[in-house]
Every structure is written in structure tokens, then in C-alpha cells.
Amino acid sequence: MNDILPAADRLRFEEEARLYQEGARTEEEFRNARVPMGIYEQREHGVYMMRIRIPGGRMTAFQLMAVANAADLYGNGALHFTTRQDVQLHGLTVKSIVPALRALLKVGLHTRGGGGNTVRNITACTMCDLTGYAILNVYPFVRSLTQKLLLEPESYRLPRKLKIAFSACARDCPEGGFSDIGFMARWRDHRFGETLGFQVLVGGGLGARSAAAVELEPFVSPDEVYLVAAAIRSVYQQRGNSGDKNNSRLRFLVQSLGLDSFKRMYLAEKESLRDFLAWPIVPLEGRPQPVGDPSDIPAIRDPEMNTWASECVHEQTIAGFFAVTSPVSMGDITSASAGALAEWLWNSDLNEVRLTQQQNLLIPNVPGKRIPILYDFQKTAGIVRPAPPALSGMCVCAGAGTCQLGICRSKDVAAEIYKMKDNAYWRHPALRFLSIRFSGCMNQCARSTTAVLGFVGAARSLDGRSYPAYQVFWGGQSRGAHSSLAAPVGTVPARWITPLLDGFLDRLAAVLPRDADVARIIRTGRPILHACLAEFQQAPGYDTAPLFYRDWGADDQPFTTEDRGKGECSAGETSIAC
Template sequence: MGFLTDEVKARLLKDIDVFAKTSEQFFNKEISIGDYKGLSGPFGTYAERGAKTAMYRLRLPAGRITGAQMNFIADAFDRYEIPQVHFTTGQSIQLHGLQGSIVIDLFKDCHSVGIYSRGGGGDHPRNISASPLRGVTPGEPFDITPYVQVASEYVLTLVPDFKMPRKLKISMTNGLESSTHATIKDLAFRAQADGTFTVYAGGGMGGNSRKGIVLAEGVNPKDILYYIKAMVRTFIENADYHTRSKNRTRYMVAEMGEEKFREVFNKFLTFTRRVEDLSFEVPIVNITKVGSEELSADELAQFGGRVVAQSQKGLYAVLYHPLGGTPERAAFQTLLRYTGSLEAVEGRLTSDESLYFINLTAAEAKEVVKLTPDHMPTDFLMSVSCIGASRCQVGFQNSQGLFQDIVTHLDAEGIDTKHLPKMHISGCPSSCGTHQIGRIGFHGAVKLVDKKPQPAFNLFFGGSDALDDVKFGELLGLVTVVDIPKFIAELATILNTANVEFDTWIESHEEDFRALAAKYI
């Protein structure tokens, strides 16, 4: 039996009536944003800028969307008149522009189809992230899918009853890639060839970003819940409750030092093993669907790399990335209705605001490609951008607007984007757009020009989230919003003239890049 019992599901609805009353008071202007946020966050929803609408975050474990959930989301677009959808770097979907009165009903309806958004915000263990193509990628050390499922269910049991100091982010990687930033999370599990996990802890982006330390090696996958519970206890007992901005595990590692942190953690791990039984039966997640047709190498090449063969015979995954991770509502609704009608097909959100559909036959894969003409074809056009200040209460600048301005400017100038790198744009220093691990990254700020404040973004350079080569980008300085499109256009022109990709060009032209950036800083 899994951890999500009827009793646990009922506890996840605890205080829903209180939240409903609080929500009504907020949208009637009877209480403040701060008072509302304290209760709305734990239910996965926040008021948007202007306090007239709300955002609701679907907690989708490791980005998984089942066929039934695809159909539910498609129907919800009409039922709740949802105007905007955004894929997040936390492998979730955010619904924007909602009238406050519908959030409660939407939460309950989501709950009924297995979308448990409790703890989607606030001071809780957040949505677990994991390699999006887990279980379908050739060459994986082992399939982490069942352990992702168990861990995701288990952390939900902790949400209603544990008072956490701040949020806790957990990640798992299949050991082949680190698209979910596994080594820079509060707690992470990396699959190894011998069938065990290496465990990392104390990493994070944002203020005082830090790589995680190796906490343990050779960990039996059936022991992962002991590590999760021990981390929760370590966090609760040792966090800095006086300074909220420092209430993250990376500050604990910095304060204690690596060895002391391991010592403290291992004491809680030993205690947890002694007093709790967190053993579990490994769920069976075998994919039995088989495709009758296989695409040739030439056919796959025609799709530009967005259609990839799975380890299962005749099955394929198709990548979909709309501009800014924000699909057009009606087209996305049609796409979900089609994929939701197919045998064994799942959605798998990524940490760079993309969405894979897996377990597609060759014919189904071709149809998904047809239904997604708005998929962005280059790394640059698949840049990452948080929702930004047009929606977010705490955003400094409009990150989505900046990216759209850059794309519009390049298009108007007739400049090809094929050699530009993927950018990462955050509306503020919080790194929701993961600006710190981008080859080029930006976060919203303000710059004084002639003693007058102007909208601007801090420019970062040289970040990487490669599994064994994590780097946080170097802050180069502030660039105004009006200058950033010109800067990117000039860079693109240089790359196009040289006819070389940015990653290759930069190896011998770093000083040229710095000189170019200096013109605009």
C-alpha cells in the first residue's frame, strides 16, 4: 500500500474551509497581502500583482501528468476560464489570472484527480523534481521512476503536520544528466551504475548560492525515505529562525562546515532508523505498450532532435517548448485532449519550462509534432524565463516581457538566432528563472541613468548545471531593459558572421564577450 491513504488525503484538505474564508476576505480587501500569503502559499496559490487575481500552482510530482489529468486540465480551461498557463522550472504548471473565488473549487477538483497541491508553496517540502525522461532513456543505471513516486507520496504526508523553517527542495537524477539541478538542491539523489544512490545536500540557488556536498554514497534506494526524514529533522532543529532570508539548508552547511553538518545529519538518520519504519514495496512501473513502427535516423533528423527514441521498442518522446514556457491556451487545450486520449501516454515537465510527451508510437509522435507548431526550434528561443513582475508580487522586472522584446527586436532586424545560447531570465534575485546556471543569465533590478532609476537586469555569464561541472555565473553588471535587445542582437551578429555556436566561440573569445558586454553595462 502506498503512503497516500484516504486519511492522508483528508489531512491534505485540512483547513480548506479556513483558507476559503481567508481568500474571500482578501479579495474583498478585508485583509492584507501578507496575511493572505501566509495561508495561501501552503495551498499552492498566491495573489498576483495588483491583488485582483490569483495564481494556482499544480503540484505534479517530478512533472508527471497522467492521461486522466491531461483531460482534466483541458476541461478546467473552460470550466474556470483560465486565461494563462506557464510551465515552471519546478516541473509544475502555474495557472494565472484566476478570479479568487474559483481557487477553492479548483483546488478541490484537482485533489479529486490526484493533483495534490498542498505544499506547492509556503514553508514545506516542495514538488520533487527528477529527470524528465527517467525510465525511458537508454543506458540509465536503473529506473528511478518508482523511487520518485514513493518519495513524492511520502513528502505529502509531512506537509500538513510539520512546521518547516522554509521550503525544502528535493531532486533525483537518473545519473545521465542534471537538468533538474540535482547537485544544487537541499537534498538530491543521483543514480549510480551499481544500483545505489549518491546523496547530496545543502545546495541551492538564489542568495548565497552554493553547490551541495556529498552526504553519503552507496545508499540503498529503499532507504531514501530515511534520508528525507532525517533532512527534515536536521532542517527543523538547526535552521536560523531569526533571519528568514537565511532559513535554507545551504546556510546551515556554511555555518557548521561540511563535516559538522554530516555529523548532525547522521545523528538524525540513526534516530529515524531506530524509531520509524519507512520501508516500502517498490511500485511496479513497467511500460507494456509497444509500437509497431520505428522511425529511421533520417526521419528523426527531420524533427530537429525534438523526437527521441525511448528504450521501449517502437516508442518515442516528443519535446514541446512554447516561447517563454507559456503555451497559447486553446492550442494547448487541443494538445492535451489528444495526448490524454492515447494509451499509456504521460506528460513529463522539465526544469527548463519544456514538456515531453512520452510513450508515443511513431504515428502518435508525428501527430504531436503537428499539434505543436509553436514549439521553439533553437536553443535561444527555448530560453528560460520566470513569469515575472507582470504577474508576480515580488518580481522586480517583467522577465517574460524582456524575452519577448529581445525576440521581437531580433526578428525585426532579420537576425538569425541559431547560434545564440539558451538564456535564463529571472524577474528578481530569487532565481525562479535559474539565471545563475545559464551561459547567459539575467535577473531584474533597477539602474540609475543620469540619476534617474531605469528598469534593468543584472547580467550573469558562465553558469552551468552540468552534472559534474556546476558553475554559478559571474555577475558582470547592470544593463537597462532598452539596451539588452541591442546587446543580444550584436552578439548574434558576431556569431552568425563567424558561423559558429556560442559555446564554441566563447572558448577563444571570452575577452571579446566581456568587451561587448561592457559597452552596455
């Protein structure tokens, strides 16, 4: 994908970085140059995060190895996987940014459009070509749309960021129902039979005034995908509120105009673009035959391996091949572990790895006979960290530990919850469907209000002293056009999170049927959560419990929001040399 970063743009950014180091560019000028390139300053001045686009979450083992090497050479030696299938490197200095970018470009990876008012990474179902419940293999559309949009100047001059997702079935794993643009694969019946295509959703998004997406078109043919995206982008660019970033997201435009008015503008724009927008042919790919010989999984007698296999190994449609989830705690993995995994995959002729929306890794097309070998390798390398599904799927943003906008240290409270992994209630069969997400602030990078149980960082005060807290949300579900946001149910001091969760899950598991689905979990859990919150909503006084006025992971620092930085997400504009 090197063609997505033209040489002129790369050289221009390298020049801006050089001038900034020489003192010829101000902080603001450099920020405007680096943010559209996916480079953000962390909470510590002069320390940067680099966000690498991974369209559809798919990368080769060789690319994973290159990212691990870049993290080791230029960052803090760790990779962070996001809920939108990006990879972030942290701890870079201004001197290491350009060498890191060059190293990534050598293996076809880049960061362009990873921040700012741009079309962001396009996400997709991780298993869309592996399982029978997927209607369509959507990845070719992700790849082609990425290659088209990222070479167009219009994709970098938007009122705000634009997020696109492709869902292969009604499960809506990439959460098209909460995206700016959601393409939902579907069949359409007509007198000549059934036709594959997409339902188009528009106007979803999270953060301040979150909203679920609404239907824009019930069905479009596959060859209209680019036309649809370009027409929506064009209406957004022309009519979006670029002067007020708090009201500039696409969902606010849809709401202010009304869906009917927005749709009329969109359809008119779509027709005006139809005659001169050329969309590359995207074949309706099926499920490609994996490389290697299919085989059954050998009998497993090790109880620990058997538990791992039941939770992490998934049958594929093609018999004898399996997809294996490698849980990554809070999306963080060391460069050494990532590099070791990449090398093992490469040597085993398994040259692909996928990033999931739960911040984990998925290894597809593993022959059954290699499953025990893969487990032994990961255990030896320290990659396997057995955890119940609700924990291994728990999503966590970077939080106040590194993010300028973070209010609470979400990673630190999540680490405390991981310590509870041996509690019996996690093994309740139905609780594998309980999604839990922690965000350090209202921007919700962990997508908290789409989860069944979501937490969003906040600040509260008692007797003039501030303490870290979390707004609690319950009942979110992503189901395409039928998605529903979690509702706020209360606020809890950060130090009460662990006893709240422990008591709630213990009571829920005691009454929940073993075969309960998500809807049953939501109905059953709501009154229990309300009752538990009543016990833990009030913080004790400072004299009684001073630790409540310090966040998790910062026992020696009084809690404050005064060290929050300025949000950089909407900074800058990228010029395109096409």
C-alpha cells in the first residue's frame, strides 16, 4: 500500500519535522503537519504516539515483525491495538518519528489519515471469509475503498473525522450501527432470484451526544460502494459545520438537516457523481482456500490447553482449518512477544494475522494438527494469558496514563479487574456474551456506550476535593440499523469499581440461565446493577479514605484534571500531491 502515501507528501512531512527540530516551525505548525499523519503528542511534552492504519485489521506476519521492530527501535517497546483495528506505537521522540515512518513504508504500512479531519481507518469483520454466518467477504471492499479514498484530496479536508465500517452479517462486529457510514452486507430478493449488496447506514458516532446510525438506503449494489461513500463525503464536506468542532461530526449534520433532507442532498450528489467516478471492479470473493493440508485437532489431554482451545479456537467453514484468537490484555503487547509471534507464523507458513475489535489478535487458517504446537509456542513465549471470554474481550483505551484528553487511568483500573479473573462467576456460560469497556473520558475510544456494560471516566468532587469516577452505562448492542446505545445508570468512584463489579457479577451469575443471550443478560442485569450502584455511588470523605482521591496506578498523586492537554484530533490539513 505504498502508493497511498505519495512521495511528495512524505517528503513534505519530513521537511516539516526537520524545520521543527531546527526551531523554524512553531508547536502549532508542527501539530498541523503531524496530526493528519496519525502522530499525536502524549501527555508528556515531546513524547509522541504514532497510529498505523491497518485496513480491515489485516496484516502479514512480516508486517507485524516490522511494527514490532519499529516499536523496539523508535518507541517504548510496546504495541497497542485499538478497537478500530489500528496499531499504535507510543514513546516516540521527534527525532524518531521520521525513521519509524520510513521503516513502516518499507513493508507497505503507513499512518496517513490516522488523525485529523480525515477518512480514518476502514474497519471490517475479522471472520468475514472464515465462517458460514457471514453473508459476504467484505474485505475486498475495504481494501479497494481505502485505496481510492486515501488518494483523493477530499478525504483530508473534512469538517471532522469520518469513520467507515463494513459488516458481513447482522452480528455487526465492526459496529457499522455506530459509524459515520456503515455498509451492512445483505441479500435482496427479486423476481430473478437473490442479489448480494449492502444496506447503507449513516450518522452514527460516539462521544458527546452519541447516536446510533440510521438507514440511508435499504440496498445498494456492490459496484456502488465507492459512489455512495464519495457522495456522503461530498455532502458532509459542503454542509458540515467546520467552524465548531463540537458540532462538526456527520451525525450532527444528519440531525440538524433531518434524515429526509440529508437523503435528498445525498441522492442528488450521488447522481451528479455517477458519470465520472470510476470504481475499480471488486470481485465478490468467496472463502479462499487456505495454504496447507487440512487436519483435525489432535486429542487434547492437558486441562489448561483444553480450556484455551474451547475459548480461543474457532472452526472455519473449510474443514480442517481453524481461526485462533490470541488474547492481548488491554490491547498491549511487548515488541518482543509480537516479534516472536510474527517469526513463528512466518516459519510456519501462516503469513497472516488480524486485529479484532476486542483489541486481540486472530490467526486464521491454522491446520488442526498445528493447534497444540501453536499453544505450546504461545505459552512458552508468554503470549498465552488465560482469561475468561468477558475479560479477554474487555476493551480499554489508553486513558490518562498517556492520552492528553484522558480524565481517568482506564488501563490501571482494568488491570485491577484482571486480578479478579479466577472468580467463579466469569465461567458462567452466558457471561461470554457480556461486553465490558472502559474509556478514560467522554470521547470513548474504547466505545463504552456500545457495550452491554460500559464505563466512561469523569471527575467528581466532595468537600472541595476532586476524585476520579466513572459514569456507568448498561445495555448497549450493535445490530446494524437496530443498534441501541447503552443508557446511563449512575456514577461510581473509581476505587469502588472492583467491589461494584464483583458484587454485580456474583449476583447476576446466580440468577442468569446458562443459555441466556445478550437480550436476556440486559433484562436480567439492569435491576441488579441499579441495586449494586446504590451501595457504591458515594465516595467516603478524604479524612476517612484519602486513596479515593487518587486514581488507580497513581497512589502518590492527588487526582486532578488540570494536567489535561489540548485535544489534537481535529488539527491540521493534509495536502495531496496526486
